[in-house]
Amino acid sequence: MSEQSVLVTGAAGFIGRHVARAFLSAGYRVTTVDLTTPPADLCRDTTVHTGSFDDPAVLGAVAAGRFTAVAHLGAISSTVEDNWPALEQTNITGPAALADACDRSGTRFVYASSSSVYGEIAERRPLPESALGSAACSGPLNAYARSKARFDTHMSTRFTAGGGPGWAGLRFTNVFGTGERHKKAMASIIGQLLLATARHEPLTLFADTLEACRDYIPVATVARTCVLMADPTAPRGVFNLGSGHATSFAELLRWCAEFTDSPLNVRLVPNPHIGRYQYWTCADMSALDASLPARPRPGPGDLRDAAHELYRHFTHTNDRS
Numbered sequence: 617m618s619e620q621s622v623l624v625t626g627a628a629g630f631i632g633r634h635v636a637r638a639f640l641s642a643g644y645r646v647t648t649v650d651l652t653t654p655p656a657d658l659c660r661d662t663t664v665h666t667g668s669f670d671d672p673a674v675l676g677a678v679a680a681g682r683f684t685a686v687a688h689l690g691a692i693s694s695t696v697e698d699n700w701p702a703l704e705q706t707n708i709t710g711p712a713a714l715a716d717a718c719d720r721s722g723t724r725f726v727y728a729s730s731s732s733v734y735g736e737i738a739e740r741r742p743l744p745e746s747a748l749g750s751a752a753c754s755g756p757l758n759a760y761a762r763s764k765a766r767f768d769t770h771m772s773t774r775f776t777a778g779g780g781p782g783w784a785g786l787r788f789t790n791v792f793g794t795g796e797r798h799k800k801a802m803a804s805i806i807g808q809l810l811l812a813t814a815r816h817e818p819l820t821l822f823a824d825t826l827e828a829c830r831d832y833i834p835v836a837t838v839a840r841t842c843v844l845m846a847d848p849t850a851p852r853g854v855f856n857l858g859s860g861h862a863t864s865f866a867e868l869l870r871w872c873a874e875f876t877d878s879p880l881n882v883r884l885v886p887n888p889h890i891g892r893y894q895y896w897t898c899a900d901m902s903a904l905d906a907s908l909p910a911r912p913r914p915g916p917g918d919l920r921d922a923a924h925e926l927y928r929h930f931t932h933t934n935d936r937s
Contacts, residue, residue: 621645622846623683625669625714626690627662628654630796630803631728631788631835635687636662638839639846647683649674650690655795670710678714681721685781685846688714688727694802695732695760696889707763712770715783724781726845729768729854731789731831731897732761740829740862742900745787745854757892768854781848786841789858789899793835793922794929806832806868806923813872814930819880821865822887828895829862834922837912841904844911851907858899859914871920875927 622639626632627648636658639646646662648654649669658664665674669690678686692706711727718725734743735754747753748765756762768785775783792804797811805821812819841857844850873880887893904911914922 619645620685621647621683622685622687623647623649623674623678624687624689625649626688626728627658628652629689629693630793630799631791631838632689633658633795634793634835634839635689635842638836638843639687642843644685644843668710670713675713675717678717678723679720681723683723684848685724685726686714686718687842687846688725691728692760692763693799695758695892698759700759700763703759703763707760708767708770711767712774715771715774718783719775719780722780724846724848724850725783726842727767727771727783727785729785729787730761730764731787731856731858731899732756732758732894733765733768733787734897735761735894737894737896737898740896740898742860742862742898743856744900745856745903747900757894772854782850782852784845784850784852785854786838786845786857787854787899788838789831789833789856789897791833791835791838793926795835804832805830805865807926809868809872810875810923810927811930813876813880814927816876816878817881818883819869819872820883820885821869822889822893823884824887824890825893825895826866826869826884827864829864829898830894830896831858831861831898832863832919832923833857833859834914834919836922837914840912841908844908851904853903855904855907856899856901857904858897858901859916859919860899860901861916861919862896862898863916863919868923871923872927875924
């Protein structure tokens with residue numbers, strides 16, 4: 617197949633739509649699949665399949681070699697979802713069928729994993745991929761994280777040999793950007809704080825999290841990295857995908873205060889997720905840096921700039937998405 621073509625699952629979702637647009641910008645022919653209809657521009661510029669990513673018609677097209685790559689972003693992404701049968705089907709069994717179809721046709725398979733698999737961190741230091749299963753972290757704290765960890769394990773044990781375009785799983789940290797408002801409480805905390813600041817509304821945080829730190833990464837960086845990873849010569853295996861910088865909630869509040877001329881109204885509320893909450897995340901990016909030297913690397917200043925850009929988006933347009 618001379619023209620590069622990609623199937624993007626979960627394309628109506630926050631990250632999926634950015635990834636689909638990035639592939640379009642890179643010159644790919646894009647087919648999207650989601651249970652709901654993606655934004656109008658994607659409907660105009662892509663082939664749209666409305667349905668599940670493990671629909672037999674979709675799996676058959678992948679197995680027949682209709683795509684040079686599959687970027688799998690479709691998932692149940694709620695960290696408070698406790699329906700294990702649903703999580704198992706959507707986050708493990710269905711993706712496994714999609715990976716098998718890619719394997720049969722030699723199609724590159726890139727999928728979204730999650731840094732939530734690490735759970736509670738023993739020491740405040742960046743964690744490499746190999747930390748999972750060691751004393752450095754607790755492992756998954758909720759059913760969603762457990763489903764992502766199990767699929768990573770499935771991929772690593774199912775596809776160990778070389779040959780063919782291969783696969784890569786990306787353990788996203790806290791992705792933020794435009795287009796995530798539909799996620800409501802599951803939207804990135806940085807996006808929620810910036811939107812509340814732009815609207816001059818109270819900023820709500822859990823009372824025990826002001827010094828908690830997260831590794832934030834702009835969605836544009838994630839999308840560009842997915843395109844690079846879709847190349848058949850890209851590295852194989854499971855990789856962290858974050859900024860490699862830990863930013864505290866207190867620092868986010870300082871950014872919000874700098875972005876607005878109005879005083880912040882901060883509300884501290886009890887944390888209902890104690891025991892299931894990550895108070896510190898930071899990805900060790902050494903493996904991806906070594907394997908994909910051309911990847912974009914946001915520094916702390918870049919993160920603040922991206923946050924400011926998102927704040928300006930909320931204040932200077934009518935788009936509250």
